[in-house]
Amino acid sequence: MKKNAAFIFSNKFLNYHFHEKHPFNQKRLQLTKELLEQSNALTSEDLVLPREASDKEIALFHDEDYIEAVKRASFGQLSDDEKSEFGLGTEDTPIFEGMHEASALLVGGSLTAVDEVLNRRVNHSLNLGGGLHHGFKRKASGFCIYNDGAIAIRYIRKNYNLRVLYVDTDAHHGDGVQSAFYDDPDVCTFSIHETGRYLFPGTGNVDERGIKKGFGYTFNLPIDAFTQDESFLEVYEAAIRKIAKFFKPDIIVTQNGADAHTYDPLTHLCTSMKIYERIPEISHELAHEYCGGRWIALGGGGYDIWRVVPRAWAQIWNVMKMDTINTGPLPRTWIEKWQRESTVSIPNHWHDTNIEAFPYIPRKLEISEKNSKLLNQLLKYTFHVQ
Ligand SMILES: [Zn+2]
Ligand SMILES: [Zn+2]
Numbered sequence: 001m002k003k004n005a006a007f008i009f010s011n012k013f014l015n016y017h018f019h020e021k022h023p024f025n026q027k028r029l030q031l032t033k034e035l036l037e038q039s040n041a042l043t044s045e046d047l048v049l050p051r052e053a054s055d056k057e058i059a060l061f062h063d064e065d066y067i068e069a070v071k072r073a074s075f076g077q078l079s080d081d082e083k084s085e086f087g088l089g090t091e092d093t094p095i096f097e098g099m100h101e102a103s104a105l106l107v108g109g110s111l112t113a114v115d116e117v118l119n120r121r122v123n124h125s126l127n128l129g130g131g132l133h134h135g136f137k138r139k140a141s142g143f144c145i146y147n148d149g150a151i152a153i154r155y156i157r158k159n160y161n162l163r164v165l166y167v168d169t170d171a172h173h174g175d176g177v178q179s180a181f182y183d184d185p186d187v188c189t190f191s192i193h194e195t196g197r198y199l200f201p202g203t204g205n206v207d208e209r210g211i212k213k214g215f216g217y218t219f220n221l222p223i224d225a226f227t228q229d230e231s232f233l234e235v236y237e238a239a240i241r242k243i244a245k246f247f248k249p250d251i252i253v254t255q256n257g258a259d260a261h262t263y264d265p266l267t268h269l270c271t272s273m274k275i276y277e278r279i280p281e282i283s284h285e286l287a288h289e290y291c292g293g294r295w296i297a298l299g300g301g302g303y304d305i306w307r308v309v310p311r312a313w314a315q316i317w318n319v320m321k322m323d324t325i326n327t328g329p330l331p332r333t334w335i336e337k338w339q340r341e342s343t344v345s346i347p348n349h350w351h352d353t354n355i356e357a358f359p360y361i362p363r364k365l366e367i368s369e370k371n372s373k374l375l376n377q378l379l380k381y382t383f384h385v386q
Contacts, residue, residue, distance in 0.1 A: 005320035006048045006116040006125040008109045009033060013050070013129035015102040018094045023266060024143040028305040029128050031338060032313040038331040041318055048116060050109035050129070058107055058146055060154035061180055066138040070145060071100045087140040103145040106130050110148040111155055113296045117251070118160050123293035124284070124320040128313050131255040131300030133174040134201060142172065142200055149255055149298055150180035153187055156251060162294075165249035166190070167240060169279050170257025170300040171267040173204030173220065177255070183214040188247040192236050194260070194269050195222040206377050216381065219243055221374055224367045225268035231368040232260070232271050233278055235375040244286045246382040251291050254283050257300025258312035262358050266303050270361060272352040276312035280319040295320075306342040311350055326350050 014026045036042035058067055069086045072078055073095045083089040096102075106129045113125040127148075135147030153164050166181070168174030168191040181187035196202040210218035221239055223232065244252075258276060260269040280297070287295035297316050302309035311330070318326045327350050335346050347353070361367070 003046070003122050004124060005046065005317070006113070006122045007033075007042060007046045007317060008048050008050050008113050008116070008125060008127040008129070010050050010105065010109075012102070012105055013109065015098060016106055016129070017102070018096055018143070022094070022143075023303045025303075025305050026129070028302060028309040028313070029299075031305060031310040032128060034337075035310045035314045035330065035334050036317055038334045039314070039326060041314070041321060041326065046321065048112060048125075050105055050112045050127070052101065053104045053107035053111055053151065057111060057155065058104060058151060060158065061137060061147055061150040062135070063138040067100075070103065070140075074099055086138065087136075090140075092142055093140045093145065099145060106132065107146050107148040107151050110152040110296070110298060113298075114152050114156055117294050117296055118156070124287065124295045124297070126297045126317055126320060128299035131170070131257060131298035133168060133170060133177050133255050133257075133300060134172070135176045136179060141176065144176065147176045147180065149253060150177045152296070153177070153181065153253060156253075157186065162250035163247070164188070165244060165247055165252045166255070167252065167283065168192070168255040168257070168300075169236070169260070170255055171260040171264065171269050172199065172257070172301060173201055173222070174255060175201045175203050178204075178208070178218055181214065182210050182218060183212040185213045185217050188217045188219070188243065188249065190219040190221075190240065190243050192221040192223060192239070194225055194227070194267050198225065199267060206374055209381065217247070219378055219381070221378055223269070223371045223374065226270050226361045226363065227367055227371060228270050228361060228364065229272055229274045231371045232269070232275050234368075235371045236275075237278070237282060238375055239378055240282060240286070242379055242382045244290055249290055251294040251296070252283060252287050254295070254297045255300045256280070256297050256313065256316055258302035258309045259300075261304065261308040261312070263304040263307050264302070266301070270359065272355055272358065273311055273350070274352070277315055277325045277351075280316040281325065284319050284323070306338065306344055306346050311347070315350070
């Protein structure tokens with residue numbers, strides 16, 4: 001019988017590691033995998049090892065001299081000019097040994113995820129090692145070296161000629177992926193994120209809509225800082241349904257950054273686990289409605305690796321494999337193991353059961369109204385195209 005889903009994973013994903021104090025921490029992959037295993041939702045039969053992407057595959061999006069620079073960076077061979085030209089060796093994206101190999105494996109993970117689905121072995125596949133949406137054609141940015149999402153979409157276009165809907169729910173704008181397909185009418189990108197007024201990378205305004213033939217196939221919803229669950233879900237769900245109906249994709253690629261939660265230290269959105277339960281359910285529904293089930297989900301941001309990311313990411317897998325989120329208490333063994341290392345108290349339940357302890361947002365109504373206005377602006381665009 002055909003399996004529902006594939007979980008792409010290798011311990012080598014953890015080699016994508018800048019340094020001990022850097023917020024990007026791939027230990028969250030291990031935490032997520034063990035949470036699923038101890039909930040009996042993930043077995044060895046679900047696991048698929050990633051391959052390393054070849055230079056030629058990485059060059060589907062990146063310039064060859066950028067790839068060469070990433071390789072040389074590991075050996076301390078970049079001049080200061082090259083470092084600034086290629087965005088390497090910055091505070092956000094420092095150089096580390098083996099960075100080319102580690103990055104190429106994350107890309108290979110996303111290509112493996114594509115092959116699993118498009119060779120019809122599974123309907124859905126998950127590469128939580130990927131989702132590095134800030135990588136540009138010849139520049140590293142925002143913790144991202146190679147943009148696996150953009151490469152995977154180019155790979156789908158080249159080898160399978162399918163029309164791709166890319167949906168980015170990371171709290172930051174999916175700028176690198178948007179840039180890759182800005183003039184391409186066969187790839188529709190939609191990013192919901194905290195407004196770039198105060199947050200990296202600053203782009204992702206609602207009026208960024210694509211250029212040339214790709215005009216009208218880029219969508220952005222830059223919601224207000226301190227947005228909470230209800231408003232997030234209201235505008236997100238309305239927008240994604242309308243965009244899917246407008247574009248009618250053959251396949252959906254989602255970037256599932258988990259940094260919009262109240263606990264996340266890098267952003268100002270104030271959501272709870274509720275959005276991370278609903279987001280995969282919606283992706284799943286749309287994949288079956290429009291794409292014969294074809295859905296590839298990637299990881300992304302997420303900097304509260306103890307309280308937020310494992311639960312959020314595990315729910316994607318739960319939906320992929322079992323068509324439902326998990327609820328109730330988390331496995332004791334998992335909590336006890338990781339509580340020894342965690343500096344914060346690890347939650348006991350899949351849901352956030354302490355929402356009343358979340359910060360009170362006095363501007364709640366104003367924020368919701370602003371977000372609704374943005375939604376209306378975006379919805380107008382889906383009418384005017386075609
Ligand atoms: Zn992010
Ligand atoms: Zn399904």
